[in-house]
Amino acid sequence: MTANKGLKIAVIGGGSSYTPELVEGFILHHKELPIRELWLVDIEPGLRKLNIVGNLAKRMVEESGLPIEVHLTTDRREAIAGADFVSTQMRVGMLDARARDESIPLKYDVIGQETTGPGGMMKALRTIPVILDVCRDIEELAPNAWLLNFTNPAGMVTEAVLKYSNVKSIGLCNAPIGLIKQVSSKYSVAPDRVYAEFVGLNHLHWITRIDVEGESKLDEMLADTTAYGAKNVPAREWNPEFLNSLHALPSYYLKYFYMNDAMLEEQLESFKKGGNRAEVVKRVEEELFEIYSNVELKEKPKQLEQRGGAFYSEAAVNLMRSLYNGANDIQTLNVANNGILDFLPDDASIEVNCVVTKNGPLPLPLTTVPPMAKGLIHAVKTYEQLAIEAAVTGSRELAIQALAHHPLVPSVEVAIQMLDEMLEANKEYLPSFFTKETTPAAQ
Amino acid sequence: MTANKGLKIAVIGGGSSYTPELVEGFILHHKELPIRELWLVDIEPGLRKLNIVGNLAKRMVEESGLPIEVHLTTDRREAIAGADFVSTQMRVGMLDARARDESIPLKYDVIGQETTGPGGMMKALRTIPVILDVCRDIEELAPNAWLLNFTNPAGMVTEAVLKYSNVKSIGLCNAPIGLIKQVSSKYSVAPDRVYAEFVGLNHLHWITRIDVEGESKLDEMLADTTAYGAKNVPAREWNPEFLNSLHALPSYYLKYFYMNDAMLEEQLESFKKGGNRAEVVKRVEEELFEIYSNVELKEKPKQLEQRGGAFYSEAAVNLMRSLYNGANDIQTLNVANNGILDFLPDDASIEVNCVVTKNGPLPLPLTTVPPMAKGLIHAVKTYEQLAIEAAVTGSRELAIQALAHHPLVPSVEVAIQMLDEMLEANKEYLPSFFTKETTPAAQ
Amino acid sequence: MTANKGLKIAVIGGGSSYTPELVEGFILHHKELPIRELWLVDIEPGLRKLNIVGNLAKRMVEESGLPIEVHLTTDRREAIAGADFVSTQMRVGMLDARARDESIPLKYDVIGQETTGPGGMMKALRTIPVILDVCRDIEELAPNAWLLNFTNPAGMVTEAVLKYSNVKSIGLCNAPIGLIKQVSSKYSVAPDRVYAEFVGLNHLHWITRIDVEGESKLDEMLADTTAYGAKNVPAREWNPEFLNSLHALPSYYLKYFYMNDAMLEEQLESFKKGGNRAEVVKRVEEELFEIYSNVELKEKPKQLEQRGGAFYSEAAVNLMRSLYNGANDIQTLNVANNGILDFLPDDASIEVNCVVTKNGPLPLPLTTVPPMAKGLIHAVKTYEQLAIEAAVTGSRELAIQALAHHPLVPSVEVAIQMLDEMLEANKEYLPSFFTKETTPAAQ
């Protein structure tokens, strides 16, 4: 890295409402992460937001007195050229597409969610080709850069990058850091005195070990059937008998699988009342940009914390710092499996504790894999692999196979009907599905 | 084997209505399989049927003029002592238990089937302890005997025997031989000119290769969306687009997964009309025993063919012949995985083509594993492993985990409620669940 | 295959003294292997021998009255075009090169042998590029042909073809069939009543099971410390205590490893007396061609049997027959590992029992792998892989690494000196080592 002259960072989707958090992190940790250039990139239709949030970023930096240059641009290649880190937080199709991802499945009595289930697949089909385009630019213009991917479905997007580019890439989620914070707060210890072992995939993990100061607190955490949660997933309580015999704390996203009937019912009712999650987020975002526009504002506003996605910025800055300094600390990341889960291919992305060295993350072997979890992990990974191939090839056949093999889809017939409606609704974002002859790749 | 004095065969559950088929097979192939003693064993409550079918067996043998002694007994140990082959075709709880296996899940809008889904699990919980008792006898009284297991769920029962006994055991199903016969008949060639490669588990296989005289007919078979079926699974047509992009012919039992909604609806309607499969079979059986009672009857009656379960006898006799003679021919059997499916444990039972040597079956490596199938295979095997542990330990906790992780069960809550009802209904057959302290084994 | 019009077979190295055996085999088994065209190919310098042996072949066929056309040619492409089987039995550099392979290592007190040790590596470096050229022709002109490779070192040559071509290829050795014959003769049973399990690599196998009529004779075979041998490897007796505790019968080629000191001494003495194996073979060959020239001779002459390499023809014809007819019988072949030896890569060639189907050989899982053998197998395979890469790339660096890691080479210094002398001596056959810039491939 170009340490002596300071680091260059490119944020793809820089017009996001999250950006002020990231900027705050860069300011707080400038000593260990000496950024000199921060490039916020967005596409034309996002220019208004980019300017609002970008100007806030400039005011925040100015207030800090640090020598960071903030650049706003729609020229992605200029932003990427020579970057040390590229981070992505884009949303192809914006919140309208998310609203469709969440509502169409509900018509078929299937969970509507933007990362889990058919909605997540549509998001993957839209997003993967765009990310791979970004990777082409990185390969050419910043071959030594690290790509930090926050874009959901982060596991699938990361796996697509691992398979179809030469970019050094890591997928990130705020859930693991959130769990650490919850435990840290519950036991009133510093986060670095908490050790948790995560097993599984992005948004599909089980936590098999929770140590506080070296002492196991897993059983106590399992006794609290509401402990581990987040704003964006409804807070249903776990069945205590089930949790206890599982011997592992499941991700809150696993409620869509383990409580499928109740979660679906809740979504259907909530939908009837007019609100899906996309709509809520849309309103919150509008309010945020209103606040950001205030030229007097020179810091991250408190209201951003209600946005959900807590700790995203912290996770990103932590990872950049450890990569830059070779901290050899342990972080939970999405990386290539390489034998950690011995039943998955080496090139499958998994969510796993890693030691972050200067040359990248090294995944730590798992001390326990819950026997119960293996089948579901493999079933979801099978779907993910088929969906990734579908995204890359634009193959309707593979998209059918992906959806038909998703554990939340009740039948092939439903898969095909739902797919047809979703493809049609996303037509403008799926050129490869609609404009060329397709050939399947997953043989 | 005691070749010079002829073979001894013990049939556990010898009072079954299938027995005349087996006897016919023994008579037809006596030259290559020189049986001298055939012991039909059953339990006290089955004594009436044992006598009826046993006497028919005696008349059939007498008619053949072969030197086979037929013994009827309720003394299992006497029958097993010194046997060369032990075959099992028992039904713990008889058809009444089957009726409950098929009806209770329907109350929860879950597939009711005696091998697939919760019904299959209950059958496994009742059956595995009894089979392991049989194994204790074989270990002691006929340690060199081969155990041929037809008892369903054959995959789970075989895996339990592999894990918890030293008996040489092979699981058998009539589905593979049935497919061979269908292809052989369609193309008017001898069955030994058909080669089919089976991938997966018992009642959960995909056929990835169908060669007739060395030429691939897979695409033709896939084009016929009703080709591969059997009497005991409703004949719904496959979606042609799905079948074509799957590039493999799925077992008809896979309809319960791939067409879950439609199959469930059909079961619910059929149940409302008063008929589940157990009831139908019960009526057929009663008629059969009526016929068997006729002392003039000296051969297998034609009506037996309508019973379903075609080719069971052929499969059994084929396997015994090949083991006895070291035929080195290829048969599709349920055996220990040992690396064939690289994502499953070595001791998982799988359904796979094997070369049958004098020292037992050697599984053949698979030339193709459909990427689509891996997740579902692993999900069902995960459930199977948990259910086997539950059966062996009598652990309610493990039974909850097994059912909660079955792909056809919609939630943990449904799993627990359904389990409670099913355990209660099977109380008399589940002593280990109701009479002792249980400790989980699958950690 | 073009069954209706008869088969076309191309024999690369058709001028070999072995050819009459092959022709005899084709004549004897014409019914199951209906050959219509037999093409014997050789290079210009071998034209004299090709004509002699080719004319004998023509006389043999004429005598048989069968409709086989025998073609003699130096046009390899014409011979290969449209062939059903291509068999190779070439010797790049002819017997003079072999003499050097066997004598140069002796100067460094290292075993001089044409397949095991440094001599085998030189043979591989000369041969692999030529075989890959043949493969290019097959890919273009006979893409459905089976390549049967007898050319030594058969394991390495086969692995090179598996890795660097798309040709369907099988490696063959006469040792396994030789063992079967020895056991069959010792116990006076037909060869098909003998079952032996081979574990390891070509010329580096251990036999872990020898059943005669289904009964184990391994201990009896181990008790006879001279039982398993062949003309081309000196007949030293095994240490009985060692053999007994090994629980497996080692290949006679393993004497070069297990009795390295004595075998080397024997070679050194024999060399002093003026005879290495190449010289002996040279004399025998000259006599054979004398005999073949006799226009009255219309059958394979008895003297050929003294040539060594017994059963080569039988092995080849057996394999072609089983492939052509889909015999599903078991033969010991050199094929891709694909998980059979779990510590070797999937694309490593191994020697293993296979079921020969119409679509090619399927390797059988091993029932035992002697723990003692694993290290040596892996050490030799490591050398083989490096040598193959060296042959393909012409990399001196890789050749050094290969030789330095061969278990029979005492040090890096000896490896480098010996390599330099051997490369120089083989200059005319190693264009890629001498004419271009090389880059290593095995990283």
Add this chain to the structure above:
Amino acid sequence: MTANKGLKIAVIGGGSSYTPELVEGFILHHKELPIRELWLVDIEPGLRKLNIVGNLAKRMVEESGLPIEVHLTTDRREAIAGADFVSTQMRVGMLDARARDESIPLKYDVIGQETTGPGGMMKALRTIPVILDVCRDIEELAPNAWLLNFTNPAGMVTEAVLKYSNVKSIGLCNAPIGLIKQVSSKYSVAPDRVYAEFVGLNHLHWITRIDVEGESKLDEMLADTTAYGAKNVPAREWNPEFLNSLHALPSYYLKYFYMNDAMLEEQLESFKKGGNRAEVVKRVEEELFEIYSNVELKEKPKQLEQRGGAFYSEAAVNLMRSLYNGANDIQTLNVANNGILDFLPDDASIEVNCVVTKNGPLPLPLTTVPPMAKGLIHAVKTYEQLAIEAAVTGSRELAIQALAHHPLVPSVEVAIQMLDEMLEANKEYLPSFFTKETTPAAQ
């Protein structure tokens, strides 16, 4: 751990001349490793040395003013009871046995070395049963203690403990820390700015990555053909062409394999001159104990540094500190393989970088495994596994197999003769080989 009242440490073989180093380390790092009781244990014949070195230890502690109690005892059980750490640095048979280990092989023209080759095997046969006895005590009296094993051959001893006890055990060697120190000194950076990746086994590793401040210095280290060495292995220079194409820095112990001829010659000459390494060490030790006896001495004497085995104490104290504090730092340790080297069994001990957590070391996945190294690693591990089984069972058969499969032993005959002489010479330390019926275990 009993943190509040301070730690208890037992040093088995506490009379060793190394002990003052260890004591110095405990004193220097008392803050992070609050030891309250230090128990030095030795056997009766070592009592004189134990008293000398123990009294020095007491004076050193007194001088430091720290509240550490030093206990000297021959009662191993008392020392172990309730210990937090047990460390072993014993030498069964003392330096006389070492002298035999080093001299007997030389009679057969085989390397005589106390850890590599036949000498190492004899040391393992003597030592493993004693260590397993220690483990029985730990299992009973200090089940939560960590066993830190320095006793050579450390890899084999560690593997024996992993396989045949329930003790939490880690093997340690000073070579990896020595390399770090050499690099740190060469580049004038702190040791924690050096990152090296070790691949292989104890005394059989290759270093594939050497980063200084995140920048690769491997090529520079490879260019220096004498860089990586130690006092106890003769300092022969590597062949530069070989080193360069190996792309990894080999352990100096690998010279016994890669330069076998020259190293043997050197040993033979040195032996003729009357000095083997054991004799040298003996003299050094006598001088050391002379110095230790001086009651004025209250610190580790400078002369100890010439003893060889530098950094042993540092390695031990580092490991205890990290385990006690959960430092999550990276250390190179001997632990169970568990899939890190995918061609070795899970329970094989390997030398590998680990993250040291409060719950023990987690091995880090390897980023590179030199293809050249695989065969030799597997060959030596095969020997090690056979030798461990021989040590545990007292089986002569397994000892023959172990030695016959060691890469440095030229033949089965030499193996058997050498073994017979070595067993006889070690009779008093090998009760299980001489007093009972043995049965082989490695089948």
